[in-house]
Amino acid sequence: MTATSSTPSAPPAISVIGTGYLGATHAAAMAELGFTVTGADTDPAKVDALARGDVPFYEPGLPELLRRHTETARLSFTSSISEAVAAADVHFICVGTPQQRGSNAADLSAVEAATLAVARAMTHDGLIVGKSTVPMGTAARLRTLAQAAAPDGVHVDLVWNPEFLREGKAVEDTLHPDRIVLGSVAGADLGPLLEIYATPLGAGTPLIRCDLPTAELVKVSANAFLATKISFINAIAEVCESAGADVAVLADALGHDARIGRQFLDAGLGFGGGCLPKDIRALAHRAGELGAGRAAALLQQVDEINMAQRQRVIDTVLQVCGGSVLNRRIGVLGAAFKPLTDDVRDSPALNVAAALHLRGAQVVVFDPQARATAQRQFPTLTFGGSVTEAVTDADAVLVLTEWNEFTSMDPAALAALVSSPTVVDARHCLDAERWRAAGWQVHGLAPAGHAPAPLRAADALTPV
Known part of the structure; x- marks a missing residue:
């Protein structure tokens, strides 16, 4: 994976698409792990608040983490997905999948829109990482859509990395997870994610590699x-x-x-x-x-x-x-x-x-x-x-x-x-x-x- 603005030895830059509860926590935690992170959201008011270091919801420990890294160039926020994607190599999808109106099924419109927006905005090879909770079969379909939507000459792959955050303990759960699950197709290059998670993996966090449906099913199970x-x-x-x-x-x-x-x-x-x-x-x-x-x-x-x-x-x-x-x-x-x-x-x-x-x-x-x-x-x-x-x-x-x-x-x-x-x-x-x-x-x-x-x-x- 290469980026126009980095050398082969540079750590991967990260974009986080969706800066609600999951996305804001993940962005701040990735900055804490030493990576350059750009958070993107379609809500300008939320982006402005986060850019000031203000968390628009209550989560112990997150405001301090956010302010520490927004005061440097390590963590920034934007309402432009294209801007966030162009600056990054690994793109985490952290948007919501609420219950559909009139049905028990998950509403996947936001996660599909975010994935396609990232793929279309990519200027260089990159990896899309789904963290949203989705039904089995979603990741494979999104991978196909993303690869079809990417510009000519740009290689994109998609893996699924479910989140296991507990509200009230989200910062601790992100920095010190009890397991890391990476779901992918056979032969996928997981190197960038292994580098991103090197700190918790080095501390003994178990790593589970699996196929896409299993990764999707782990969280809901x-x-x-x-x-x-x-x-x-x-x-x-x-x-x-x-x-x-x-x-x-x-x-x-x-x-x-x-x-x-x-x-x-x-x-x-x-x-x-x-x-x-x-x-x-x-x-x-x-x-x-x-x-x-x-x-x-x-x-x-x-x-x-x-x-x-x-x-x-x-x-x-x-x-x-x-x-x-x-x-x-x-x-x-x-x-x-x-x-x-x-x-x-x-x-x-x-x-x-x-x-x-x-x-x-x-x-x-x-x-x-x-x-x-x-x-x-x-x-x-x-x-x-x-x-x-x-x-x-x-x-x-x-x-x-x-x-x-x-x-x-x-x-x-x-x-x-x-x-x-x-x-x-x-x-x-x-x-x-x-x-x-x-x-x-x-x-x-x-x-x-x-x-x-x-x-x-x-x-x-x-x-x-």
Whole structure:
């Protein structure tokens, strides 16, 4: 691979197409690894913010990384894909693949447009690297389209390098990944990518080389497995409640089995966000297209169990409020789908808050980071600026996102603010005995058709 502006021994220059959550993190991390990086996005406002060193979303550690490298010539941003591509040898595609409207299939329009834009703008031989989450078969099709769209005399190849970032820990996951997957056709030159990832590979990160469909399937399979663990423990939690068993102790016992592990075995409100829900639906859809009916049926059940958890929280609140929340004041703690992020995409917490609002409750929501993003999505909800503002005069307090700020609250101080000291801990993250000793009625999630059961002390575990 050669570039008009570099010598054969020069490290590959990088372009990152799409500077949202994934792209901005990847661009900053690649600069941290020592490469010259140009990020490109069609949103000029986002480009301007990133060029100033401002991150338009919450991700711990990213603002410092971004500012450090935008202050030098190592990291820059542009709204011109042609400009970014001309300056680079390796081009990472980091655009979104949301769920299609009216379908469970993934919307691939952005990833296809980005790939074609890069191929058409290439001025010298280069490598396109897909990081977006796509269904099996997408990469092979995009490789063919890219090679057909490239200018005459320019050689382009495409490999797939799925991302495995956790929101709230994205910088660490990019700089110190637990594995690097490179999917390609036989004979592809992976040298530039091996050079880019030399630091983590040298530190012992496993490298998995595979074909394109396997690389595509790794990411969605990982998310599907994690989602299945969450839905499994939530299904078992309902059995535990009915049988008088303790789901938290059960999860601890299961977690000591190295084949199972403790992570993602916390019963509660369930998963949300921009990845797990849409990825399991897209995988189920694609599995159905390929005739893999058992996989599709399993994933549908996982999805249904997860969505039912939101209704269980709503039913619990209705029961503790005497059957109706009309004109009841409900303090909701949490809007983001998980802590350490301001992401409210498919957030169970925000979904529950909105559903109670529609039932006539006076809902006041507080989240340490997600107030602005939540308010844009649900402008009819009321948002407080503090825990105190959310819970004052509340008939019930709901803990729906397990921020440390919530798990460390002083229950005695809060009891003096509320109308009724009743808390629904939908994440099993509070010290139930401490809250009960301060005069609170502490409730978990009730099985369908049953009265909500107070939490036991052993339920007070912080979920992943």
